[in-house]
Amino acid sequence: MGEMALVPYEEAAAGMGLQKLHKPLATFSFANSTIQIRQDWRQLGVAAVVWDAAVVLSTYLELGAVELRGCSAVELGAGTGLVGIVASLLGAHVTITDRKAALEFLKSNVQANLPPQIQPRAVVKELTWGQNLESFPPGEFDLILGADIIYLEETFADLLQTLGHLCGDHSLILLACRIRYERDNNFLAMLGREFNVSKVHYDPVKDVHIYKAQRRHKREDL
Template structure:
């Protein structure tokens, strides 16, 4: 019997690469991936690329100011979007679950080996260890974090507790199922939610949510 080597479908090939390279703010960002060990949390999704491009474009156009702003990335995964935000001047805190933290720290150390004064990695289990995040943030970002219905309640709790009036939440995602839209509807009890960008080629939407009141 002939041995047939497995070749992943073309759309999955980027996920199976051990390294991916990107250029933002004129600097190369090297991302280590580990699909076999950590799965979806350790690869770069299109939503993170589109969000990174959006942040850079808006800052360069003078339509968004990140310099010295407190920014939190939820479900950072490989950390691409959070690292781009830091390169754009944000005081960036990149968060994810305990099993992902080691990989996330590795990527930050690779790309910020000379200066980590405005970027930090912290463990965050949505809805659980929120007391260790005492400050409120100017921006909260997330790329492809809306996809598990069972996590919606704790994700909304996390967003509510870590935001203040005028905090901007930027969520970059593909809308794959009705439940994804259901989460955006859930947010509307606490946030004003608008779609601010759509990348037609990648099928990725970016939604901006702004806290309406501290009483909600």
């Protein structure tokens, strides 16, 4: 087995802090592949940087916690696309989404890191939460992925609406996040009103939690 890189190789050298965010390339090893993610902090800010939550979620997927072969997945707020790229390499068909402004950058990372035979399994598509949802068939995805997408309170209602639309009765949602503020817990509470939510993983080094959510089934025996 190749070594599993849980941190970008350069991180140790650069020390913590913003240096790694400003690096033009962040290198990872996942799914027996070397993945080089171009970062563009100056142009795109937070959308164009690999955040720890994406690394922890990619690691979790690589550990085989979810069956990805042949699975239909969507990544929300993909930014650099690391999670979607890893899911594709692990056998999923992934729709990798973000807002319009981030799409060109996202596409370039996806194309640079997927071999030609895998590229058809990864589709980059525009999705602004709460908008243009009709271009996504409801409940179509087995797996909905999000890394560090819970951070702006004004987006919570749109994000919940989007999750509700994409999520079928048997879909699984995996969200990786740091719990930094009270509002992060508020979002999880909002999510918990519509979905069964449980914590499935915690990375103490990066202080990242992974939550699993599934649609609540109405009791049929009533």
